Amino acid sequence: MINTTLSLNDAALMRRLRALPTAIQDKVIVKSVRHGANVIKKEARKNTPTDDGELKASVKSIKARKSSNLGNFVFVVKATAPHAHLIELGTDERTSTRGKKLTFTGRNGNTIYIDKVAGVTAVPFLGKAYDDKKNEVIAKFKERLQTELSKF
Structure with a gap:
């Protein structure tokens, strides 16, 4: 997981934000963080x-x-497909460790045996x-x- 901490160095924005009630501050920040996370989501879908x-x-x-250690305003951009991590990280060539053939079930239900x-x-x-759009x-x-x- 890639963690990014956002430090807002805009004093005027911070004053305006702190002038709001806490519940509204939270809603405003969540909407803003979601908007930023969607930039990465769109780029990831494109890639x-x-x-x-x-x-x-x-x-x-x-x-x-x-x-408590990450904060209240955390959004995660992730792929939930079962094979997402295999595509993102890649895989090595695999052979059987027991000297037997590897067994898989094909799309049509047939059993496939390979070395x-x-x-x-x-x-x-x-x-x-993330790297392109941070x-x-x-x-x-x-x-x-x-x-x-x-x-407001």
Whole structure:
């Protein structure tokens, strides 16, 4: 997991934010952080290799549970497809450790026996999205924060 801490060095925005009741502050910050996380989500979807679209559709921006060590305003951008980690990180060539054939069930239900499975080259769609858009996330966060504060 990649953690990013956002430090808001805009004193005027901070004064306006602190002038609001705590419950409204939280809502404003959550909307702003979600807006920033969606930038990475859109870029990750754009970077995903597409076969049947399952991986692209599984990229989500989710508000994490409140945590004392991470803070209240944490959003996670992740892919929930069962094979997402295999695509993101890649795999090595695999052979049986017991000298037997590897057994798989094919799409049509047939059992397949093979000696080895070729590895998959990593396609880091989530990591690349973060690296490419981390500066834009901060800009979108500030932009959305200003928009939300202007409503009050």
